[in-house]
Each structure stands twice: as C-alpha cells, then as structure tokens.
Amino acid sequence: MKTLALVTAVILSSAATALAQSSAEPRLPVPSDDIGSVAPALETYAQATLADKLWRRPGLSVRDRSIVTVAALIARNQTSDLPAYIKLALDSGVKPSELSGIITHLAFYAGWENAMAAVAAARPVFVERKIGTEQLAPAHMQLLPADEKADEARAASVEKAIGSSAPQLAQDTTDVLFRDLWLRPDLTPRDRSLVTISALIATGQFGQLAGHLTRALNNGLTQAEASEAIDHLAYYGGWPNAFSAATIARTVFEQARRAKIILNTRESQCPTS
Amino acid sequence: MKTLALVTAVILSSAATALAQSSAEPRLPVPSDDIGSVAPALETYAQATLADKLWRRPGLSVRDRSIVTVAALIARNQTSDLPAYIKLALDSGVKPSELSGIITHLAFYAGWENAMAAVAAARPVFVERKIGTEQLAPAHMQLLPADEKADEARAASVEKAIGSSAPQLAQDTTDVLFRDLWLRPDLTPRDRSLVTISALIATGQFGQLAGHLTRALNNGLTQAEASEAIDHLAYYGGWPNAFSAATIARTVFEQARRAKIILNTRESQCPTS
C-alpha cells in the first residue's frame, strides 16, 4: 500500500516535486499543479488510469512494473523522471545491485550513452540513500554456469546470420554478451530477460524480439507476465510499440504451445524410466 | 505574414534567443550567430529551404505545419525548441485547448514521459501568455458519438491480432483509446489523426501507419495534406522516416482509390432511388 501510494506520487508529480517529496515526506498522492494546468485530462488519466488501475493490476508485481518502467526510460533516454522511478524501484523491492545490473545490461542492449545518462540519474539517489559500493555487485564475480549446448546452438545461429558480414560483432556477441554479461549473477536470468524485452519493446526494435521473448519464457518469465509487461509498456513506450510487440508475442506464445505439445507427446510415448 | 516572420525567427534562432525575442519583440527573421558559427551552410538551409520554402508551401497551412512539428518534437522527446514551436502554434491559430489535447493524445501514442516533458515545455509558455485552465478543455467532457459499427469492426480486428497474447492491451485499446481518448472533443478527429500519423512517422513506427493513415483519410485529412505532412516531416523527423512513410502512403492511397471506384461502380449499378 505504501508503495502504491508512492507510485501515485511519482506519476502525479512533476519530476522536481517527486524528488523533493518522495524521500522525506509521506508518500501520498499529490495532485500536480503542473500537469493539470497544461492538460487537465492528463492529470485525470494519471490518477484514474495509471496510478489506480495499471500499477495495481495483479498480473505483474509492482517490483516487476518498476523494472519494466526503469528499463523503458533508460532505453528511451528519458531521464527527467528516472530518479523518481529508481526510488520507486528501490522501495518496491529492487535491490541496488539489481539496479546497477540493469544499467550495465542496458549499456549493451540500449547503447552506452543511455547507461551513462542512467548513471547520472541514479547517482544522486544512491548518495541520498547512502548506497555504497558494498551494496553493489563487484565488477568481477563468479559467473553463472553457461548452458554449453544451448549456447553453441545460439553461436551457430549468429554465425550463420552475420558471421560473413560482421565477424567481429559475432565474436563480441559471444565474448561480451553471452559468455559474460548474461552470466553475471547480479540479475537473475528471468529479470535480465524482462529488462531486455522491455528495452526492445519500448524502443520499437522488433528484429530480435521473438528470440528474446522465447529466451525470456525459457528463463522463467510467464506468458501472463510478459503479456502484462506489454500492456504496461503501452503507457511508457507508446501504444504503437506495444501493439506491434503483442502481435509478435502471439506467434511466440503459439510456438511455445506447439513445442510443449510435441514435447508432451514425446514424453508420453518415450517414458524416461 | 506576421506568422511566417515568426516561423523564420523560430527556425533561425537558437532556442534561447527565440524564447527571449518571440514574445516581446518584433517577429523578424534574425540570423542566429549560433548556427552560422558552427555550420554556415545550415544557417542558409534554415532561411532558404525551411523558412522561405517549406513553411510557405500552400499544400499545408501554417497551422497544420505547426501541429505536425509540435507532434513530431513531442514524439521524439526533443524539447529544447518545443516552447518556441508551441508559441508558433498558438500564433498560427492552434487553440490552447488543442495544444492540451495534443499533449494528452501523445501521452498514449508516444509514451507517458513524452507528455510529461511536453507539459514542462508548455507550462512557461502558458504562464507567460496567461493561459488559464478556463481556456483548456476540462478533464471530463461530453464525448463525441462513437461510430458503433466501425468500432466493433476495429475491436474484432484487434482481438484477432492480439487478443490471445495481450488481452489486457486489447481491452485497454477499446476502453482507454477508442471509447475515450479518440472521442474527446478537444481535438477534431481530423487533427487527432494528423497528430497520430505525425508521431508515427517522426519516430519511424510503421507497423500501424497504414491503418492510421486510412483512418486519417476517413476523418477528413486529404491525401494532398497527408502528402505535404510527410514532406514536412522529412525535415523534422529525418529523411529516411519520411521516405519509408511515403512508400506506405502510396499503398494506402491506391487502396483508397480502388475502394472509391468499387463504391462508385456499385452506386451506379444500384441507384438508391
């Protein structure tokens, strides 16, 4: 409840107001003079549609919604209200090391300068909340074990797609992303996938969305959660991007269903014991 | 003429200069030291190509050009010169309630934070021009009548496309957008369509452009106006986006022509009286 009140405060306040109030003050829904004085309807949508409905829907936790929103804002380079949403993420259970991991992940999936801008937005929040490096994941960590077989298949598919035209990029995809970044334990693979698909959808980059959505399901994101994330991103990434994403999700979900049926049929035919 | 002089002032001035001069001062074309001192050719293009040609072409009114430009800048989150272009919009006949409606519309079609940034850009202009909420559309208004039959067809098509993968998004598309936002009378459906296609083109979101272009023609935007808007957006949204939009427009215009021929043929075969 406290978190949901903060949600309202963040949405209804201008960035400046939210920053001034959110840490010190009671996290009550404060109507923002700014929005209402320029667009009265927008203030009503903020309260009735976003704060009271969208963020309270049970299909996706407030923690996940804040991860989706932070990822969308970083990927879209929209930093004005990012500090307020970073605070909201911290207040709804996202750990500082996870925020740090999200920013690092998006340096590669959204662009280096997006991460630099996110660092600048996160820094004052970390200072204010006395979050020191001891609360963050160190630069070098014991990596998660790689799924060698699956990664070989991935590398072969990358090699086929771009090995002849961009061999260095194919190499970096393995060395920098899948044998390093994706194996860092500061984010769970499921959250890392959620961050990735949120960034892709929020910026309308659909070329790799089907692949990353499939990976997300394999990493433990449920179809229901992915579906709610897409709806959430309609608000923070614009309706057209979400709509296009939903059509891609339909195909991915159907393939997942067929793959499962085949698997189940095989299992019933070929018992393992 | 006065408005066209202001156009030149806006284009040729840096944001700061334009803001300082446009309200108090005579709206004369002032060459900007800033542009010329970094890129002399760019200053010439500003005067000769944008101010003297593009904005004066009769195919699209200055009012419409300012709507297209404001929509493009909000959708692209480019707020430095947005206050100057908002003033230009007000000076060329866009009502404060319409600007308010544009920002609200784009909260959903471009992303919530784009609207928040637009509110921050519009606020000082509204204060300076003493535009109070009595000049804005209220949050709750008598909505325009829905075209029930057409909207049922739209909802069925959405349901087919994304109903299985994103049921909540399909529901919100009806409840929030087409049974509410699109029926608000603070923007005419024709202007709302112009804002929508401008945002889609300026951000290179082509998945729904054909549909929204068709809707725009049905809402009273002429093909000639849509065509000029695409050319205008080459300058404010980048040439490649406009070029891609023009290829989609070709298909949409051809379909509209064929649909009309079929209709005319039917009418001549089946006289209504």
Add this chain to the structure above:
Amino acid sequence: MKTLALVTAVILSSAATALAQSSAEPRLPVPSDDIGSVAPALETYAQATLADKLWRRPGLSVRDRSIVTVAALIARNQTSDLPAYIKLALDSGVKPSELSGIITHLAFYAGWENAMAAVAAARPVFVERKIGTEQLAPAHMQLLPADEKADEARAASVEKAIGSSAPQLAQDTTDVLFRDLWLRPDLTPRDRSLVTISALIATGQFGQLAGHLTRALNNGLTQAEASEAIDHLAYYGGWPNAFSAATIARTVFEQARRAKIILNTRESQCPTS
C-alpha cells in the same frame, strides 16, 4: 597513442569531468568515480572492453570511429557527452569543416532539431578551441560534379517508389539532397556515406540501409570498414540495432560480390580492346 589515451579519458569520465580535463590536462585514463559508484562492472567494461579493445581495433581508424560515434550521438540526440566526443574527433584528425559538414548532413538525415542540438553542443568546443568561420566550409561552395546518369537512375527509382504519394518529397530528395547536400565538398562522399549509415544503424532505421550501404561501398568505404563500423555501433547504438544491420549488410555484401563476378566475367568475355 595520445589520442587513444584521450579515448579512455572520454569513455571513463563523466561528461563534466571529461570536459574539464580534456583540454587543459594530460589526456590520461582517469577512472570515473561516477560510473564505479553506481555500476562497478560498467567501469570495467569502459576500460577493458571499450577503451582498450574496441577503440584500438585496427579495422577502423580512430578518426573513423570518432565520426561514427559523433554521427550516432547526434542521430540519437544524446548530447551530454557529445562535446567530449567532438573534441576527440578534432584530436583524431577530423577537421572543423568536416564536423560542420556532419552536423549539416544530419539535419536532413536525422532531423532538423538533432542538428540544432548538435550546434549547441559543438559551439562551446569551437569557442574554446578558437575555431572561427574561416576554418569552416562556407555556405555556398563549388559543388562536386554530379554523376548525371547514376542520379537519373536514382531519381527514377524514387519517382516510382513515392512519386505518386509524395511528389514534393520526391522533388526535394533531388533538389535538396542529391543535387546539393551530397555534392557539397566539405565532406568526402565516403565520409558522408559513413555518417549516413551510422545514423541509420544507430536509430534502427533499416528501410533505406541496404541502398545507403551499397552507395557507401560505391563511394569507397570498404566492406571491412563497414563491418567494423557496425560492430562499433553495437556499443553506441545498442546491440539489437547493430545485429539487424549486420543481417542487411550480409545481403548487400553478397550482392556486391555477385555484381563483381558478373562484371569480371563480362570483362573476360568481352575485352574492351
């Protein structure tokens, strides 16, 4: 070496630090407190992956990498660190007139307001380095000779694609872009192509990428350079955009190879003497 040290300084410093130090001070790699205090891993990637590896790869010169990076940042409207990268460009051999040409080119290929933001970012650097207009290309220059036959083919193809739906855009494409902007001698056609494809890739605008990549090869950019540029843009434009670009490059490179084989075969069959 001095330039590479500056590269490190730019990447590892926050924008503010880099600006403060780069001109007066020795250009040493200074670890940034900012990045490390929010994301320790990101600081390591900055040094080990970007500064020590990416920028030092011989496949693309530091001059070209700085052109690619500046073009990407302007096209993506990411101006915080743009002054630091503009300085790096100047220090690695990009002439002020070329930077001016890049900004002017991107006014049309990325959007007018992107160029305005770039002007604002470049101005203080030009002032600090005492770069006057005498070092810049004048607004009016003797244009490069047009390849009439090739441009007629281009115009015919544009006419076919968008002549019916956007005749003004088709006309402006000839008058403003290919009979004027592209013929300005302040950028070599090869560099102009490099700027164009960098902007397209960094913003995920793939509709015209194949055409501009083919043009780039014709203008003297090698496949190896284009390939390295795509890898470089994975870091500054996000991995997904670079990956999609690499799949398009594969097709373009294969077509170029086939065209060459056909040409060679013809030449051996039909000796010219």
